[in-house]
Amino acid sequence: MPERELKFHIPATSRDSLLQAVAALSPTEHRLLARYYDTPERELAKARVALRLRNEDGQWVQTVKAPGADTLSRQEFNHPRPADSLDISALKGTPQYKTLSQLKDRLRPTYETEVARLAVRIQHQDGIIELAYDRGVLRSGGTELEIHELELELVSGGIPALFRLAEQWQQQYGLILELRSKAERGDTLAALLQNGDPPDLSALIRIRKAGNIRHDSSHDLNSAFQVCIGDCLQQIIRNTAGLAGIDSELATQAQRISLVHQLRVGVRRLRSCWKLFKPWIPADASPEAAELRRYFSLFGEGRDYDIVCHDITPRLIAAGMPPLAMPPTELDDPQRARNLAASAGLQTILLRLLEQSLTAPETDTRRTQETRKAKTGESAAATMVRRLNKWLNQVVQAGERFDILTPEERHDLRKKVKRLRYSFEFSQALLETLHPEEARTLLLGIQRALGELNDLYTAEAFYERLADQAQPPPAAWFAIGWIRAMQSTQIQRVGELFGALAKARPLKP
Known part of the structure; x- marks a missing residue:
């Protein structure tokens, strides 16, 4: 039973x-x-x-x-x-x-x-x-x-x-x-x-990554939404428990960094899922959704520091950067992430989101589908395909101007690329069509390349703050020069990938 x-x-x-x-x-x-x-x-x-x-x-x-x-x-x-x-x-x-x-x-x-x-x-x-x-x-x-x-x-x-x-x-x-x-x-x-x-x-300590989204043959939007939300919450809750739960004291530094990273990936996927299904299930307007974004940012502060200290800085040292004593900060304290994960505020949010995922308003969802179809003449699948193609076109158009975008605009484009890639994964088995494999592969490559570029921007801001001190360490100027050179190379690489994406076939309803 x-x-x-x-x-x-x-x-x-x-x-x-x-x-x-x-x-x-x-x-x-x-x-x-x-x-x-x-x-x-x-x-x-x-x-x-x-x-x-x-x-x-x-x-x-x-x-x-x-x-x-x-x-x-x-x-x-x-x-x-x-x-x-x-x-x-x-x-x-x-x-x-x-x-x-x-x-x-x-x-x-x-x-x-x-x-x-x-x-x-x-x-x-x-x-x-x-x-x-x-x-x-x-x-x-x-x-x-x-x-x-x-x-x-x-x-x-x-x-x-x-x-x-x-x-x-x-x-x-x-x-x-x-x-x-x-x-x-x-x-x-x-x-x-x-x-x-x-x-x-x-x-x-097991790092929970994104699962393979599988839908049944009914293609029911409500059940598909629950499957997608369920996997996102599994990723968030399990990694949060890895940071704060019974075995968390066993976690190594590398595991802690991965737990925070995958927790935040789960939040991004969850928000992308809400966005994809919004025409039928407006779940992203809840108070819990807004509060979850705040915790996402708090974990992100620690994640940025980890990137600088444990990824970019070792590469700088290998490139010949002079010795540098990193300034003390609470972001380097592993207890910070554990306390955030264990906080009553976050734990309550996760519990409420889990409840919402199990009690999605199926009747309202079906009524919304029928109303939209009556107004537009489109099925839910056709609406979803049109929605994904619109996002794909927006990404391609912005990517064609990538070399003249500001860092802030590039960061915004990176978020749109992530949303599109995750939405492809959420809808792959739901739609009676195959997503172009070339587009999905290119989106993954673009996401990784943009992530590397964003890490370089984060590191540049960190070392610029050191360079602004009254007695800046020589290592700061070395780091800034190396980072900017790497940015130029990465910008060119991203532009090439966007050029290839522009040739990818759109989805067909």
């Missing part, structure tokens, strides 16, 4: 007070010892299936879980067992039986969890929610990871009740929204231990 739940990591500073709050609700205490199974080649994990045996207060229960229809949903099938042994035949009739019955290798225990759970059911608005506070360990091969989670599962009622209760607990105790399951975290640990060497636990 399907289950819908929200999960949060509990920061160390909130555990005692949250425990007291849960205890005051007269919860039931459970002792849960679970063993998770997979093959040596991780066939179940690759199929996104989790299989476990769990002792629940003395009763063994076999459970198989798999992703559901959306970010919140899980398929779950439970079967009581007389002892701690698997019975795959009990899963006949479930969607996962075929996967389990066709494994190429034998199942074996790969990791286990030992959890003390405090659980209580709460009536909230029109829903009943089971709140569970889990404390314990996740264990594999002698390595243990702590578990400190608060789960809220919707037992009955509507999704808004689940989110309203979750938001209350999140804001009061500084909880971090976490999309990883115990099984996902455990599989990552078990995979690290397979070669027998002492594990590098920083590998528990």
